[in-house]
Amino acid sequence: MEEDEASIQEIFCSVQNLDAVMIVSGTMFQERRSSRPSSKEDMKCMDKIVIQCNEGSVIGFYSVLGYMGFLANVSFVLAFMVRTLPDSFNEAKYITFSILVFFSVWIAMIPAYQSTKGKFMVAVEQLESRCSEVCLPGSRKKPGSSIHSCCYDCVPCSEGEISNQTDSESCMKCRDDEWSNEKKDQCVPKVLEFLSYTDVISKVFITASALLCIVTVLVMGIFFSYLNTPIVKANNRNLSFVLLVSILLSFLCVFLFLGQPLDITCILRVTTFGVIFSIAVSSLLAKTIMVYIAFKATKPGSHWRKWIGSKLSNAIVSLCSSVQVIICLIWLFSSRPFKEMDTQSYQDKVIIQCNEGSVIGFYSVLGYMGFLAAVSFVLAFMVRTLPDSFNEATYITFSMLVFCSVWIAMIPAYLSTKGKYMVAVEVFAILVSSAGLLSCIFFPKCFIILFKSTINTQSYLLDRKKIYE
Structure with a gap:
């Protein structure tokens, strides 16, 4: 040999x-x-x-x-x-x-x-014997060919791996923020996914938010124009304006959820809408309590008369909102939200999203907001039949029913989606619940003010009072 x-x-x-x-x-x-x-x-x-x-x-x-x-x-x-x-x-x-x-x-x-x-x-000038084809970029050698023990097969690189030279012994894995191209000979950056302003769904949200803001401002203008009319005065003007401002801010906070997430926007997202909604629901709770007190105070010698006034309603709103503020502060100091790059959920894209930091803090904010809504719903349902002029307990009942239904349906949808669609679910819930409050509470009043002015008079109130007496 x-x-x-x-x-x-x-x-x-x-x-x-x-x-x-x-x-x-x-x-x-x-x-x-x-x-x-x-x-x-x-x-x-x-x-x-x-x-x-x-x-x-x-x-x-x-x-x-x-x-x-x-x-x-x-x-x-x-x-x-x-x-x-x-x-x-x-x-x-x-x-x-x-x-x-x-x-x-x-x-x-x-x-x-x-x-x-x-x-x-x-x-013969280049004499390097081969019993296999040259392994092109995008593939690697696999020893153990059926032809001979010294021969090899060429196998393509796995997903997320590349080889950029011929006859490569092994494939190189791409970085977490990169992925292999179609030929698997080069790592290319993954697509960044977030709910940007250019997305179609974002444009829909922006349009809806802008229109609802305009409608809210128009309602506020109507209430200012008819500030001294009985229907506006009978439903606590201060609480009505607090509720309108809260609804307007809830429509505007939608813009915090659009665009590429940042640490500051991640902090402001949940805390802002949590506090704003707590103020809105607290206002409805205060309205419901004041309706009950107003009915009780009509009886001769009732001790409920001393509770009539703006001090009690302002105290209820301040107290209930302060609890939500304290929950948010504890959440921020313990484990605040931050921007996160999710490279594992999808192979070919990176999801830029907000990490809640503390899941307990996130669901505490939602839980307390749901607790206020449930209490408001129960009280409004109990006093909806009281014979009070312009009693809005019925409207509060319907508004809380819409509010609770939207957020209960939102939670499983929120947990089952990822990326920008998870943010879209949250934005949709904010818009629908806020629109439900605006339409159920204020549209009937605006209809009476604009189209049934004969009802919005002092004489009508006196006639109703005589009937109940």
């Missing part, structure tokens, strides 16, 4: 400047320029080496073959002519047969040679 390898190496050294091909076990090997085999392992893969020279000049090559054929033809004709001469040991017959065999071989060789020429020809 060592002698065979030495002889092979001598052949390689003697044909450095020739063009040659190698056929090994029926498999074509690609060659690269080298005066020796690259390793003994390459030599072990070789069963037979056929070296074929490039003719250089085709005319010269076929001139040699032509002249050789001419001599053989002359020899064949002469031998065929003298094959019957009576000479002892006449070898003309043998010459005839040998030339016939010679002709047959070379005539059959020419088309076979022409059909294989170039197909198996590679440069």
